[in-house]
Amino acid sequence: MRIAIIGFGAVGQGLARVLAESEYGFTVTAVADSRSAIIQPDGLDLHQILEKKKNTGLCGSADLSVSDILESGVYDILVETSPTNVNGGEPATGTIRSALAAGKHVVTSNKGPIAVAFHELKAIADQHGVFLMYEATVAGAVPVVNALHGGLAGNTVRSLYGILNGTCNYILTRMRDEGLTYPQALQEARDLGYAEADPDYDVKGIDTGIKLVILANTLLGMDIGLSDVDINGIDQITLEALSLAEAEGSTIRLIGELVPEQNMARVSPRVISLDHPLVVDGTLNAIQVCCDLAGYVTFIGKGAGPYPTASALLADLITIRKNHGRGS
Amino acid sequence: MKLELKDTPGQLLGALKPISDIGGNIITIIHQRDMISPENTLTVDIVLELPEKKLDTLINVLRERGCGVIRIGKERLLQKQSLIMIGHLMHTDLTDTVDQIDQTGFAEVSELHMVMPAINEPSTAKITIRAVSPEDMRRAVAILHDVSKRKNILVLEPLEGME
Numbered sequence: 230m231r232i233a234i235i236g237f238g239a240v241g242q243g244l245a246r247v248l249a250e251s252e253y254g255f256t257v258t259a260v261a262d263s264r265s266a267i268i269q270p271d272g273l274d275l276h277q278i279l280e281k282k283k284n285t286g287l288c289g290s291a292d293l294s295v296s297d298i299l300e301s302g303v304y305d306i307l308v309e310t311s312p313t314n315v316n317g318g319e320p321a322t323g324t325i326r327s328a329l330a331a332g333k334h335v336v337t338s339n340k341g342p343i344a345v346a347f348h349e350l351k352a353i354a355d356q357h358g359v360f361l362m363y364e365a366t367v368a369g370a371v372p373v374v375n376a377l378h379g380g381l382a383g384n385t386v387r388s389l390y391g392i393l394n395g396t397c398n399y400i401l402t403r404m405r406d407e408g409l410t411y412p413q414a415l416q417e418a419r420d421l422g423y424a425e426a427d428p429d430y431d432v433k434g435i436d437t438g439i440k441l442v443i444l445a446n447t448l449l450g451m452d453i454g455l456s457d458v459d460i461n462g463i464d465q466i467t468l469e470a471l472s473l474a475e476a477e478g479s480t481i482r483l484i485g486e487l488v489p490e491q492n493m494a495r496v497s498p499r500v501i502s503l504d505h506p507l508v509v510d511g512t513l514n515a516i517q518v519c520c521d522l523a524g525y526v527t528f529i530g531k532g533a534g535p536y537p538t539a540s541a542l543l544a545d546l547i548t549i550r551k552n553h554g555r556g557s
Numbered sequence: 558m559k560l561e562l563k564d565t566p567g568q569l570l571g572a573l574k575p576i577s578d579i580g581g582n583i584i585t586i587i588h589q590r591d592m593i594s595p596e597n598t599l600t601v602d603i604v605l606e607l608p609e610k611k612l613d614t615l616i617n618v619l620r621e622r623g624c625g626v627i628r629i630g631k632e633r634l635l636q637k638q639s640l641i642m643i644g645h646l647m648h649t650d651l652t653d654t655v656d657q658i659d660q661t662g663f664a665e666v667s668e669l670h671m672v673m674p675a676i677n678e679p680s681t682a683k684i685t686i687r688a689v690s691p692e693d694m695r696r697a698v699a700i701l702h703d704v705s706k707r708k709n710i711l712v713l714e715p716l717e718g719m720e
Contacts, residue, residue: 390716465711469672469681470641474713477639484716499716500641507716 236311243535338365370537395512433462644710664697
């Protein structure tokens, strides 16, 4: 099947590298970044484009853009990997809407459109009989979305608890293990590239909140927005708090929490026993769902990074091909 | 509770066994032999923890065994939860914060462990609340959240394990 990749940052390039290295049966016919695009209906040489991006900062020609790719129609699946815009999710939401309305499948790692407009976009996809897939939006490589749609299908989720932000988990892990203060651990996370120059989006719990909105609306039958999530971050956590928790065999982690029955969505630092399955170290993510039939199921894995995210995108691509590929 | 037993061998043991049978935990027993009544009975004071709603069962079993229950003390605060608070705890009237819980009648602050690393820096405290029932505990924690929000104090709740 033919793929157009929209967004050519770390995630888009990671997927291109994966598709270039092994034969998965997909042909990339178009790529766009924020300032350029390239279209080749017979298939692009991904090695060449990755090299060009590295050397010039552009993947294609500055005369072309996303709208040219949408108009060309030379793709079966649109892969949207541009960075998340929390305020309204544009321009990605518009791009996805256009592709779905043109009868194209969409796979995305972009949280904005799914958090802001999932129900609308899903309706367009259903109307045109195409897939809208978003495994990569939550917890990177951890296949929680497809597990709840597939392996745990039919279960009702009673509650969901998760460590969904690797940056926060890294900071809290370092504070506990090394006795670093919050500012010290944050600086270290920045030095290692785990935290952005403006870390508020992560440490104030907003990123976790957006992921909760996605999980709530797409998997737990809720209908909430970011403003419905009660959010506290980790930026006030003191070393003394970690010591007091430690004294009773516990530690502190930033937990996202969903309880559909109470329409409750909350992000808060919690005191959690060290032997609780959700206590993972470093940048790992963990999600625990309590299902009516299956009971407790816990997922742990890498929540970010080009290859873990590419893993989630690729799984969605393969699912689409299995259902719609007809051998092409 | 205060029990009335016949002063014959094995009576005390017979009265205690039903308590452990229904999952109770005996905290203290006060057994004074010099308090024997003219009817040749003696009284025993027992403080115990029971699983919720098991008190009536216990009283019935004890009566069937011929053991009189003279008096039942107040059911006390058996639910316990520790939370962590971070903020300017002293400057925002800690006494008032604690009073908000103590005044409820169904919950009270039983322990407070505070660390103040430096003047003008936020302090951190572990606060232990006791309440009569799980529902009362939820109400008490909600009150603590409300008060803390007004005072700009961060409250960390425990995340319970899997049932």
